[in-house]
Amino acid sequence: MTYKPTRYDADESIAAVLDDVARAHRILELEGHGDMSMGHLSYRDPWGRGLWLKRGNLALSEVEGDDFILIDFDGAVLQGTGLRHIEWPLHAEIMRARPDVNFVGHSHAHYATVLGAAEGEKLMPYNNHGVWFAEHDVPRYDKTAHIITEVHRGVEVAEALGEAQAIFLANHGVAFVGATVEEVTLTGIFLEKASRFQVDMRSAGLTPITPDPEEIKEKFARIYPKKAQGNFWMFFNRRLERYEEHFGIGMTTDIQH
Numbered sequence: 001m002t003y004k005p006t007r008y009d010a011d012e013s014i015a016a017v018l019d020d021v022a023r024a025h026r027i028l029e030l031e032g033h034g035d036m037s038m039g040h041l042s043y044r045d046p047w048g049r050g051l052w053l054k055r056g057n058l059a060l061s062e063v064e065g066d067d068f069i070l071i072d073f074d075g076a077v078l079q080g081t082g083l084r085h086i087e088w089p090l091h092a093e094i095m096r097a098r099p100d101v102n103f104v105g106h107s108h109a110h111y112a113t114v115l116g117a118a119e120g121e122k123l124m125p126y127n128n129h130g131v132w133f134a135e136h137d138v139p140r141y142d143k144t145a146h147i148i149t150e151v152h153r154g155v156e157v158a159e160a161l162g163e164a165q166a167i168f169l170a171n172h173g174v175a176f177v178g179a180t181v182e183e184v185t186l187t188g189i190f191l192e193k194a195s196r197f198q199v200d201m202r203s204a205g206l207t208p209i210t211p212d213p214e215e216i217k218e219k220f221a222r223i224y225p226k227k228a229q230g231n232f233w234m235f236f237n238r239r240l241e242r243y244e245e246h247f248g249i250g251m252t253t254d255i256q257h
Contacts, residue, residue, distance in 0.1 A: 017043055017181065018052060018065045021103070024185040025054060025063035027236045030243060031189045032109050032196075034060050039107035039173075041184065042091040045070060051091055051104075055082030060107070062250040086149045090175060093154030094161060101177040103184035108173040111196035116140060116168030123168075123194055125216050126201065126208050128223060130194035132187065134216040136164035145171035166191045182233040189236070 021043050033039055040054040050072035054063055069080035073092045077084055091104045115121055123138040125131045141160040148154055148169070157175065161167045165187045166176040176191055178184030201208050211219075 014046065014052070015065060018068050020181045021052070021054075022063045022065045022067060023237060023240060024103075024105075024181055025060040026244070026249065027185055027240050028105070028107060028188050029060035030240060031236070032111070032192045033107035033188060035108040039105075040085050040087070040091075041103060041105045042095075043068075043181075044095055044102040049078055051095055052080075053085060053088060053091060055080070056085045057083055059250070064249065087147055089151045089154030090148040090157060091154075093151065093158045094175065094177060097155075097158035098161075098177065100179055103178045103181055105176045105178075105184050105188050106169075106173060107188065109188070109192040109195070111199050112168065112174045112192050113172070114199055115195040116174060117171045121198075123191075124198060124208065125194075125211055127194060127197045128219075129190040129197065131216055131220050132190040132224060133165060133194065134213070134220060136162070138166050138168060138191070139164055140168040140170055142170035147172065182229050185236065186229060186232055 021041055025039075025041055028034075028039070028041075037057050037059050039060050040056075042054070043052040045051055050070060052068045052070050055067050055069050058067055067082070069082055069084060070078045071084060071088060071092075072078055073096055075084070075088050075092065087106060090106055094104050095101055115123060123130060123133055125134045139160050139162065141157050143156055144153060146153075148157055157167065157169070161175070161177070165178070165183075166174060168174055174188075174191060176184060176187040178187055198208075
């Protein structure tokens with residue numbers, strides 16, 4: 001299918017959100033989630049038609065506001081042009097199961113994928129980023145190491161995710177969710193940062209200190225109130241702007257390094 005740039009003028013509020021979701025893709029590229037043209041975020045359509053999903057064949061760093069297609073929960077394309085990602089069931093089934101979730105992300109972030117491929121390894125709140133996940137932990141889906149292209153696999157991932165904010169997809173990557181674009185972006189970023197911290201500790205042979213669970217709950221409330229989440233979102237937007245002023249949209253971190 002030939003891609004034609006499309007602006008969603010029927011509802012400018014949708015267009016505004018998709019601009020932010022596009023920026024979230026590019027921020028996640030800067031924060032270690034890029035893997036060629038793989039990885040994608042979605043946004044629950046506010047009119048109940050389904051979800052807006054990044055079109056295929058684009059790197060996270062290349063996504064702009066018109067790079068989305070609207071699909072229903074059975075995968076039918078309703079609006080927009082371009083390739084539909086074959087892992088659409090991952091997004092659709094998580095949203096079906098979680099009415100509180102408006103945004104779903106999937107990537108192959110390196111350190112989180114390493115941790116997800118390690119048998120028996122559990123993400124721990126060893127640093128501030130790990131605290132983000134302390135309430136529900138990060139479960140692991142290990143019924144297959146394949147990509148999630150079948151509806152029944154999407155259902156299984158959603159069941160394994162439960163009420164958590166992120167899940168390891170064993171030998172594959174990660175999925176993460178949020179009620180807001182700020183929340184899903186921070187969840188993805190903090191998952192990779194916490195995973196890197198834990199992998200680094202294991203690699204150095206250090207013995208980690210496990211914080212008190214009750215203290216962790218209070219710590220989360222103190223360092224991650226909604227105001228702070230908004231401040232962090234704006235920080236990453238400023239970082240993105242500085243990067244793109246120098247390199248432009250579309251430069252991947254792989255090329256940079």
